[in-house]
Amino acid sequence: MVALSRLVVSQMELNKKNLELQQAIKERDQAKQELEKLNRHLIDENKKLEEQIKNLQKSRSVLDTPAEKVIYILKDLKTRVADTDRNFIDYVVEVIGSHKLYKVDVPNALEQDKSMDLGVKSFLLSQFTTNAPTTFQKVFKTRSADSSNDSPDERSSKKPNNKEAEFSPISTPTIQSGLSPSPSLSTPHSLSSLGDDCFNENNTEIVSLHLNSSESTPIPISSQFLSGFNLDLCREDFKGFNDWEFDVFKFAQAAKGNPLLYTVYYLFEHHNLFTKFPTLNKKKLVNFLTAVEAGYLNNPYHNCIHAADVVLGCNYFLTHTRLFVDNLTDIEVLSALISACVHDYGHFGVNNAFLINTENSLAVRHNDSSVLENFHCSESWRLLKKKENNFIENFPLALKQQIRKIMISMVLATDMGHHPKILNEFQNKILTESLNITANLEDKLLAMRLMIKCSDISNPARPLDIYLKWVDRVMEEFFSQGDKEKQLSLPVSNFMDRNQPTQIPKCQSGFINYIVLPTFKSFTTFSGVTLPLEILEKNLAYWNSKVENS
DSSP: OHHHHHHHHHHHHHHHHHHHHHHHHHHHHHHHHHHHHHHHHHHHHHHHHHHHHHHHHHHSOTTOOHHHHHHHHHHHHHTTSOHHHHHHHHHHHHHHHTTOTTOOOHHHHHHHOTTSOHHHHHHHHHHHOOOOOHHHHHHHHHHHHHHTTSOHHHHHHHSOOTTTOOOOOOOOOOOOSSOOOOGGGOOOHHHHGGGTOOBOTTOOSBOOTTOOTTSSSSSOOOOOOOTTOOTTTTTGGGTTTTSTTOOHHHHHHHTTTOHHHHHHHHHHHHTTHHHHOTTOOHHHHHHHHHHHHHHSOOOSSSSHHHHHHHHHHHHHHHHHOHHHHHHOOHHHHHHHHHHHHHTTTTOOSSOHHHHHHTTOHHHHHTTTSSHHHHHHHHHHHHHHHSTTTOTTTTSOHHHHHHHHHHHHHHHHTTOGGGHHHHHHHHHHHHHTTOOOTTTOHHHHHHHHHHHHHHHHTOGGGSOHHHHHHHHHHHHHHHHHHHHHHHHTTOOOOTTOOTTOGGGHHHHHHHHIIIIIHHHHHHHHHHHOOOHHHHHHHHHHHHHHHHHHHO
């Protein structure tokens, strides 16, 4: 009986386990079915995605830009990531699609910096942007309203002939800069007077600056070869040209007022360009350089000494930057030197904002876009095209086109309105380690643009005694523009009021902190040339101490 009971119990336990096994098999089959269902769903979804990708590819053009290709990749990636990451991809797509990848919102960026002096903010805003402030716009509306009832002939009759206008010159202190012209380089009165005497008898607007469309060039200079050109006039004084501390003011005196002519000519010799380009016409090169130098007005700052200084700055970086030495071709070196030579050709001593805000004819001609820079570039090229100046006339067409492309790119880069974009593009290349001037011509051109920008704003990176001479000159030119603005009843631009000279330390400190220092830091990472940055930081400390003690 006991044995029978045990057998019954065992049978019950066996039945229980059998039921559990059947339940497990049932659950397994259900799970398998769910898995197969999920797998079929994934297969269906994958087919849909593949179809979407095929449709996208069909809609794409073989002419898609790199940005468009990147956006397609990101959109494809978006379908494969978690929801939390999709917002980041949306942001990246938005930035790329906006075409503002390297554009800085300058007004907003300056507004965010609560520690910056308001005067410095206004000054920087005027440097980086060229849009007329509201106060200027109101002046123009009033001026336009006053003359709106005049017929075209009446309005024309009210504007005096440039040659007969009674100018109201603004007296400015004479600056001993070594700019006394040599007898062979006498500048026409109509040209030399433009620096200050550029108002008509009513003091209502700047004159048309001799931009007569009937002339092939706005600067009527006879650029005949100088029979008395002395190749060795200041050769001894030029010996230290490849040192960053080279004193261009002393050299200008030794060159008897022609520092640009001798600087470029000697550097052509230094780089053996006459040998490397045997078809280069020396006589016409001297003609061209003579005409260019004569076209630089006797402004306190934007004159032929500044042009020579920028040429020397570019040459310093060309010869001290390993990547330039190893990768730039001879035609690129020649183009860089000529670009620096003409970068401020015919500068009027006022900035782009002034020309735009006074509705000057030059601003109208260039649609308020890089007004001065377009002028410098186009007019110097027209000067070059004159038969007596065309030292590259026997070059192959491809080389001429290359020189022109580099010149346009480098000269237009000196417009401070483009500064944030160019600097940010360069910095991003450095940050992503994607700058390749060996294989990428656009990268090489970008590096050359930053080189001329550094050279153009290099004064604060020069030895203090030389730098302070430049400060005197640039501030005098600022004050001269401020005087013009007062004569036109326009608001005086920040740091351009000669009745507030104590602002100079703030002006220079702000200029270095927010423009020069970031530019030199970025370029030094590329060039490996540290001396200019070291001097710059010392000079910044000099101005900071002035600001603290003011």
